[in-house]
Amino acid sequence: MNVNDAWSTVHMSTTATAVMADTAVENVAIPGSDRAATARLLAPEITRLTGDPSDTAREHAEHLISLAVLYGTHPFTPLEQARTMLGLDRAPFGRLLEVFQRIPALRTAVERGPSGKYWTNTINPLNRAGALDAATYHRTAFPYSVGLYPGPTCMFRCHFCVRVTGARYEPSSIQEGNRIFRSVIDEVPTENRTALYFSGGLEPLTNPGIGGLVAHGASRGFDMTMYTNSFALTESTLARQPDLWSLGAIRTSLYGLDNDEYQATTTKPKAFDRVKRNLRGVMRMRAERGSQLRLGLNYIVLPGRADRLRALVDFVAELNEASPDRPLDFVTVREDYSGRDDGRLSEPERDQLRRTLDEFFDYARQQAPGLRIDLGYALESLRMGSETELIRIRPQTMRPTAHPQVAVQVDLLGDVYLYREAGFPELDGAQRYIAGRVTPRTSLREVVETFIQDNKRIEPRPGDEYFLDGFDQAVTARLNQLERDIADGWGEHRGFLRAARPESDGNG
Ligand code: SF4
Structure with missing residues (x-):
């Protein structure tokens, strides 16, 4: 050698x-x-x-x-x-x-x-954008994420949903509401292409002008996701509102895997058949049009249904038959994050889930190759055999200043909600979490800046924690942690992992 x-x-x-x-x-x-x-x-x-x-x-x-x-x-x-x-x-x-x-x-x-999803899905992107520092140091900033809640009503009555039965927005509010939404879309900076999404509150597809709003957002280059129950996502809706094809993604909340489960959850008879028909139709039309729209399902494992993941894969495989060359893109599987007792899985069910998650992935690889599966914060830990639990924010750990620098949600009246599960009409106590109202004379930026500059505070009451979804809870926990680190003299290292690119020290 x-x-x-x-x-x-x-x-x-x-x-x-x-x-x-x-x-x-x-x-x-x-x-x-x-x-x-x-x-x-x-x-x-x-x-x-x-x-x-x-x-x-x-x-x-x-x-x-x-x-x-x-x-x-x-x-x-x-x-x-x-x-x-x-x-x-x-x-x-x-x-x-x-x-x-x-x-x-x-x-x-x-x-x-086991809890890596908190970092990769939520903390890292917000860190990089400086949104968490803005909230920590109480600086004004345009919200990193803006949810538009355009639905005046919903055809379902899900048993776990906080919406008030019968409460809806007046049909007469739709036209003006859509004008407000267009003005909000015009305000959102375009650096973050995924800053905007359509959700609820109530069901977005019940707004007859939804296609126009999508077209408006797409014309500014936003890659928008719509969260929907897809009950109204019929071929005739798509023919009437072809601009829906300009969405980046449609994420369908799936409330069961047969008509009985659907009815037990949503109270609507035969809804499963209709949603399935709609999804197969969209998949077929998407393939015919060569559309880039991404399609996925959001499945919450409700108590009593921990054994249904195999059936979920079978359902995806059945949808894929409608479009073999362009199968479904993704499935997210979640536990109910609300913290309500009736949403919590029992210990035996968690055990069962833990045992079946790997098998679920294997089965999906066989039956629906290429399907992206996201288990979210807690189920991912469960799959790894870790006992990490979902974080649970309580009224004592809620932040009276909330986090409008990170996210806000706007409804048909222009009301700017501070938490994602608060944006429902007539919901008891939710009005307190309105930061202000967007009007033809008041922009979203002004609403948020006024809220921050006037140092408005909402003192949490018992039950308010249900206004926070999983994202809001993670953001709140992170902000509490950052504040604690700074108070303890660890400002330079606050939050342990810092952004990949340098951030300001928060004083600027
Ligand atoms: S969870 Fe969604 S689909 Fe179900 S009732 Fe509430 S708004 Fe409607």
Whole structure:
């Protein structure tokens, strides 16, 4: 072997070791990983970065891995709590945090942990946009996300829905409401193409002008998702409102997998057959038009239905028969996040789910290849065998200033709601969570700025926590954590993982 060969062998083996170390570190927060072996692999990298001798580096590696596991499992832990758990003084802990930021594989480990979805789906994008800092430091900012709630009514009466039976928006409010929506669409900055979405509140497709609103948003380049029950998504609706094809995605909330389940949930007889017919029709038409519209389902595992995931895959496979070359794009599966007792799965059911989630993925790979499945915050942890629970914000942990810098929702009257589950007409107590009203003379930006600058506060009452959906709860938990870290003197490292690109220190 000549010198060059010898060098390339050494180099290759060094590279192979580094790759092995990276892979081990990236997966270290997944339950069952070998933490001690990973610490041994990580230690040389720490020596390289810090110059620490190998025994000190090994100790640091163990601490860094503990942090990756902690934040990959419990993302909202205050830094002081993490420090106490490691038993470190402030100075060495601060140094450890700095080293953590310099090793990208550790960041990946947190994101691959059982609660990684909180980071990748919610915290990271909001961090990058500066929206969380704006809320933390009480700065004015245009909301990162704007939900438009255009539906005047809904044809279902789901048993878990907070909407008030019979309450609806007057048909006479639709025309003016749609004018307001168009003005809001004009205001939203276009840097974030997914800033706008249509949802409810009530059912968006009950608004006869919905196609025009979609066209207006699409003309500004927004990639908008519509959340709908798809009961009205008939071929004639699409023929009447062809602009619906300009949506980026339609996400159908699926309330069961046969007519009986649908009726038990929505009270509407034979609704399943109709929704299925509609979805098959949209899929066929989408293929014929060569449309880019993404189609997906949102399925909530309600109590008593933990064994239905196989049937969900069968349903997707049946839909795909209508369009074999352009199958359904995605399915999201969620637990009921509301925290209500009647939405919670029993322990035996959670056990059953835990056992069947892998099988569900395998079955989906066979029956609906290419289907993207998103388990969301809590079910992903359950699948990994972790006991992480959904975070539960209570009135005591709600933030009286809410987070309009992050998200607001606008209804047909122009009312700007601070939480996603508050935007229903006549809902008791929800009026308190209206930041203001968009009118021909008052823009959304003005409503939000006035709310922030006037330092308006809503003191939470028992039951108010139900106005927060899973996203609102995650944002609230994150803001509470950031505030705690700053108060504890950890402002520079607030929130543990920082944005991938530099952010301001929040004072500007
Ligand atoms: S959950 Fe949606 S579909 Fe069901 S009643 Fe409420 S608004 Fe209508």
